[in-house]
Amino acid sequence: MTGGTKEKTTARRRGKPIEVWVTDEEKATITARAKEAGLARSAYLRALGLNTPVKSVVDLGAVTDLVKVNGDLGRVAGLLKLWLAEKRGEGANAVDVETVMMEFRRLQVAIGMKMGDIVKAHK
Template sequence: MTSGTKQKTTARRRSKPIEVWVTDEEKAVITDKAKEAGMYRSGYLSALGMNTPIRSVVDLTAVGDLAKVSGDLGRAAGLLKLWLAEKRGEGANPIDVESVMIEFRRLQVAIGMKMGAIVKAHR
């Protein structure tokens, strides 16, 4: 988990604990899900009990990572295009180059659609 992912809220006194009996496996799953949401276990369970939507920090981090990959893909396509413009006629068939450029664009669109679906699911 990256720093700063825990949601900071104003501290308030909670004086009434609720005991929940779970197996070791269930506790591990709850702990993992709370970490994914960037929350403490008690806050996570409290939010679930109050029917508050839980948003996963992990998925939103993945969207950021996908955005970086998409940017890298765009830069690679740009460099390829620049290199080919400077080396016109030296090695690569223009039809093959265009098909690679089309594939780069298709991959960027696919990445963008995945990012949009993840973000939309977290609203």
């Protein structure tokens, strides 16, 4: 044991550094974009310099959020259908209800297609 102190590990250097002069604003933008891609600034700039595709992890987070919204939409539609079945003849007419249900289904399909597009872009 090291007596309660942590040993420092040295960063593994891949080679020689390249100096690039940027403004504070440019550095902040590069840092933000690297973070979106889940990369260190150096790895991000290396990938761009070597023309390697950089994929954003933010989009995959958006897909996860869309999956949750899609599930919520399905649950709301199911609850509406259940409520209307129990209260048949009270309130809304059947044509209006079917129109709302078709809109729920259309929205679910649209969300699914968007999720598919985002996932395909990351392959």
